[in-house]
Amino acid sequence: MAIPIDRQPEPGPPGPPRRTRVVLAEVARSDTGAERTRAELSQQTQVGEALLRGLIRAQLALALRLSLVVGIGLGGLPLLFAIAPEVGAAKLFGVNLPWLLLGLAAFPFLVAVGWAYVHLAERNEQDFIDVVQRPER
Amino acid sequence: MGNAYTVPAIIVVTLVTVAIGFYGLTLARTTSDFLVASRMVSPTWNAAAIGGEYLSAASFLGIAGLILKYGVDVLWYPVGFAAGYLALLLFVAAPLRRSGAFTLPDFCELRLGSRRLRKLATAFVVFIGWLYLVPQLQGAGLTLTTVAGGPYELGALLVGAVVTANVALGGMRAVTFVQAFQYWLKLTALAVPAIFLALQWQADSRPPVTPVGGPVFPAATTVVVEEPARLTLPDGSAREVRPGEELSFAAGDPVPEISSVDAAKGADWLLPSMAGDDDRGLFATYSLILATFLGTMGLPHVLVRFYTNPDGAAARRTTLVVLALVGAFYLFPTLYGVLGRIYTPQLLLTGRTDAVVVLLPGAALGDGLTGQLLAALVAAGAFAAFLSTSSGLLTSVAGVLSTDVLGRGSVRDFRLATVVGGLVPMVLALHVSGLDVSQVVGLAFAVAASSFCPLLVLGIWWRGLTDAGAAAGILVGGGAAVGAVLFTVVGPELSGWPAVLIAQPAAWTVPLAFTVMVTVSWATRRRAPTDIAATMLRLHAPETLRL
Numbered sequence: 082m083a084i085p086i087d088r089q090p091e092p093g094p095p096g097p098p099r100r101t102r103v104v105l106a107e108v109a110r111s112d113t114g115a116e117r118t119r120a121e122l123s124q125q126t127q128v129g130e131a132l133l134r135g136l137i138r139a140q141l142a143l144a145l146r147l148s149l150v151v152g153i154g155l156g157g158l159p160l161l162f163a164i165a166p167e168v169g170a171a172k173l174f175g176v177n178l179p180w181l182l183l184g185l186a187a188f189p190f191l192v193a194v195g196w197a198y199v200h201l202a203e204r205n206e207q208d209f210i211d212v213v214q215r216p217e218r
Numbered sequence: 219m220g221n222a223y224t225v226p227a228i229i230v231v232t233l234v235t236v237a238i239g240f241y242g243l244t245l246a247r248t249t250s251d252f253l254v255a256s257r258m259v260s261p262t263w264n265a266a267a268i269g270g271e272y273l274s275a276a277s278f279l280g281i282a283g284l285i286l287k288y289g290v291d292v293l294w295y296p297v298g299f300a301a302g303y304l305a306l307l308l309f310v311a312a313p314l315r316r317s318g319a320f321t322l323p324d325f326c327e328l329r330l331g332s333r334r335l336r337k338l339a340t341a342f343v344v345f346i347g348w349l350y351l352v353p354q355l356q357g358a359g360l361t362l363t364t365v366a367g368g369p370y371e372l373g374a375l376l377v378g379a380v381v382t383a384n385v386a387l388g389g390m391r392a393v394t395f396v397q398a399f400q401y402w403l404k405l406t407a408l409a410v411p412a413i414f415l416a417l418q419w420q421a422d423s424r425p426p427v428t429p430v431g432g433p434v435f436p437a438a439t440t441v442v443v444e445e446p447a448r449l450t451l452p453d454g455s456a457r458e459v460r461p462g463e464e465l466s467f468a469a470g471d472p473v474p475e476i477s478s479v480d481a482a483k484g485a486d487w488l489l490p491s492m493a494g495d496d497d498r499g500l501f502a503t504y505s506l507i508l509a510t511f512l513g514t515m516g517l518p519h520v521l522v523r524f525y526t527n528p529d530g531a532a533a534r535r536t537t538l539v540v541l542a543l544v545g546a547f548y549l550f551p552t553l554y555g556v557l558g559r560i561y562t563p564q565l566l567l568t569g570r571t572d573a574v575v576v577l578l579p580g581a582a583l584g585d586g587l588t589g590q591l592l593a594a595l596v597a598a599g600a601f602a603a604f605l606s607t608s609s610g611l612l613t614s615v616a617g618v619l620s621t622d623v624l625g626r627g628s629v630r631d632f633r634l635a636t637v638v639g640g641l642v643p644m645v646l647a648l649h650v651s652g653l654d655v656s657q658v659v660g661l662a663f664a665v666a667a668s669s670f671c672p673l674l675v676l677g678i679w680w681r682g683l684t685d686a687g688a689a690a691g692i693l694v695g696g697g698a699a700v701g702a703v704l705f706t707v708v709g710p711e712l713s714g715w716p717a718v719l720i721a722q723p724a725a726w727t728v729p730l731a732f733t734v735m736v737t738v739s740w741a742t743r744r745r746a747p748t749d750i751a752a753t754m755l756r757l758h759a760p761e762t763l764r765l
Binding site: 122129130133136137140141144147148151155156159160162163166169170177179180183184185187188189191192194195196198199202203206209210213214 | 290293294296297300301303304305307308309312488489490500503504507531534535537538541542545546548549552679751754755758759760762763
């Protein structure tokens with residue numbers, strides 16, 4: 082994809098049209114430092130390895146944290162009902178609590194956790210992209 | 219049944235399925251179109267297609283039947299079936315898409331570079347696929363017998379033949395459209411009658427779900443006994459009944475207990491199992507949770523769909539939409555199971571609780587036009603469930619058969635593989651009619667959770683996995699689960715702890731598979747692929763970097 086820079090040339094004396102510089106958007110955004118980081122990633126140098134390991138660790142930690150949320154939030158229910166039968170027998174709006182929790186509330190809960198994951202995982206990736214494409218100062 | 223709309227509705231669903239298949243066929247021009255929809259399917263279509271493919275006979279019929287029988291403890295089935303997509307989203311979706319693997323055997327070869335492991339994975343894909351196909355065809359036979367009085371064999375063969383022809387001729391592109399259509403049909407077919415059922419329950423001045431004296435017949439009912447059993451009447455007297463004997467009950471009569479059907483009653487049905495008196499229930503619950511949460515990612519027909527996403531981020535978003543769509547669907551089977559307790563208690567005597575979804579509209583709403591139309595709608599939705607899940611399963615079974623066993627993956631090989639892959643479960647479905655739909659599906663989840671889940675999770679997140687470790691884990695963990703399945707299907711009946719360990723094996727086979735995979739990989743760490751860094755980069759680096 083190419084975008085023209087200096088779309089409107091400054092008004093000047095008539096004559097041969099001024100040269101318009103056209104550059105690739107990506108090249109315009111990055112510079113040699115970012116290029117080097119990318120090369121380090123694709124050539125698997127130690128720096129590139131360390132960057133990638135950081136991303137994988139961040140994504141795995143996120144996935145494990147959220148599965149812990151579900152593991153406790155949902156996975157803890159059978160144990161809770163088993164050791165505290167009064168919770169299982171409690172009623173809300175005339176319906177027994179386990180029926181409401183498992184038949185109704187579990188599904189929005191799962192979708193909410195999934196939504197949070199997609200959001201946070203994309204942020205991790207954006208952080209990674211920012212590091213890779215940061216121009217060297 | 220005397221419902222004039224049911225059979226036409228089933229025929230219309232079948233014809234529309236075939237028609238959309240052929241519409242897709244005219245659009246399929248290249249091998250890539252045919253097999254993977256050229257990766258041009260939009261996320262919403264793709265998500266609806268995944269949902270349509272996933273919601274099988276077990277979801278549409280089985281869950282409501284189990285709830286009718288066993289009550290609150292089996293609510294973990296729908297929760298687990300939905301939560302499986304969360305596990306898939308968290309650990310597998312984006313990296314799997316980025317790997318470029320179309321099937322599980324492809325993933326084995328990409329990640330570990332082993333042809334032998336690929337063959338082993340192929341064997342498991344085919345086993346899980348067939349194990350999952352048989353109950354779909356059985357569900358079709360049961361539904362046709364229930365709603366139209368046709369023979370069991372006809373329904374099973376009809377669905378088998380339609381699916382085989384459709385997949386062989388239309389391929390994946392066609393299946394994507396068919397599946398997306400099926401999802402919305404299935405949701406409508408459960409949701410619309412559910413609204414009428416709830417209104418009817420209100421209009422009947424809200425009869426209690428668990429009356430003090432146990433369930434009662436809402437109307438005069440005649441039940442024909444099918445196997446010898448012992449009938450226990452509410453007053454405590456008991457008598458033997460013989461096959462063929464007709465039992466007549468008047469409206470308001472209490473429903474007796476019968477020894478041939480294992481069902482929970484009273485507080486057992488309403489309340490979760492408690493600690494102390496019996497820990498087997500708790501073990502079975504956790505085993506079921508483990509199997510369904512972790513098994514979804516290992517189901518062959520679910521995985522194939524991820525290849526049709528354009529990139530990893532789209533794969534994640536698609537999975538999230540699937541989770542929402544599937545979750546919305548699972549709100550309804552519970553209602554059918556609960557209302558079935560009031561309106562169709564005779565199923566507790568016959569044991570055919572899988573039929574509750576198709577029988578309930580007629581039983582609760584009467585023989586009027588509304589009742590008949592809604593009953594036809596539900597039957598059509600049930601057929602959509604059989605057609606879509608079987609199509610997806612057959613596509614993936616045929617996919618691995620055509621590339622790894624029968625040929626080299628050309629369209630002709632794929633068609634041949636489809637016919638072979640479709641005939642085997644059809645023959646099996648004719649010979650094993652005694653299996654319980656939901657239990658077999660649960661076992662397929664347990665096998666997937668004990669074989670492919672550790673392979674995918676460790677393969678994606680752990681550099682140390684080796685081909686030897688993966689093969690050992692699949693053979694030991696997956697093999698143990700397969701053994702449990704075969705024992706459940708053909709072995710003698712067990713009781714006590716062995717019965718629970720065999721019927722719900724995931725709680726011990728999944729940790730076993732992970733342990734073996736990690737231990738053997740560690741012992742053979744010299745065999746770890748040398749290009750692991752490049753593979754990890756491919757799996758985890760966002761595509762926008764264009765490395």
